[in-house]
Amino acid sequence: MLKIRVAKDEDIEAVVQMMNGGASSQRVHLENGETDTYKPAFHAIQQCPNTDIYVGETETGEAVATFQLTYVKGLAFNGKPRGQIESMHTRADMRGQGIGQEMLAQAVKLARDKGCCMVQLTSNKERSGAHRFYTSNGFLPTHEGFKLIF
Numbered sequence: 001m002l003k004i005r006v007a008k009d010e011d012i013e014a015v016v017q018m019m020n021g022g023a024s025s026q027r028v029h030l031e032n033g034e035t036d037t038y039k040p041a042f043h044a045i046q047q048c049p050n051t052d053i054y055v056g057e058t059e060t061g062e063a064v065a066t067f068q069l070t071y072v073k074g075l076a077f078n079g080k081p082r083g084q085i086e087s088m089h090t091r092a093d094m095r096g097q098g099i100g101q102e103m104l105a106q107a108v109k110l111a112r113d114k115g116c117c118m119v120q121l122t123s124n125k126e127r128s129g130a131h132r133f134y135t136s137n138g139f140l141p142t143h144e145g146f147k148l149i150f
Helices: 007-021 034-047 099-113 128-135
Strands: 003-006 051-057 061-070 082-090 118-119
Touching: 003 099, 007 034, 007 051, 007 061, 007 082, 034 051, 051 099, 061 099, 082 099, 099 118
Parallel strands: 082 118
Antiparallel strands: 003 051, 051 061, 061 082
16 A cells, blocks of 8 residues: 655655656656756646656655646636646566555546546656556547657
């Protein structure tokens, strides 16, 4: 059983390690892993009223999973917001234990509690294991995504 909570300053190193540990080939060369370079963005997200980074921690307080959840306003779906899940990662040595499922269920619950009409996410085409995970948890691959990376 995990304790899932909003990430604090002391979690940033673990969050960055998990995020970069799951980086796709398009992103891995853009990450440096130096925790200090991520702090300004982390602190800006902490101040953002519609976005939070979460960690899942074990009974011993060890962060083993993470995700970011943003509430996006829109006109479609009768003007209801949607939850956008980003950077969902479970530490590599903890995969296959149901941790990701707990984290995903919590993200869905948070979005429902905020009145969202859906949760959505993107997953790099390289991450076939992640795709199986999301579809096994009820997500449908309804769209083709596009990015322009600078």
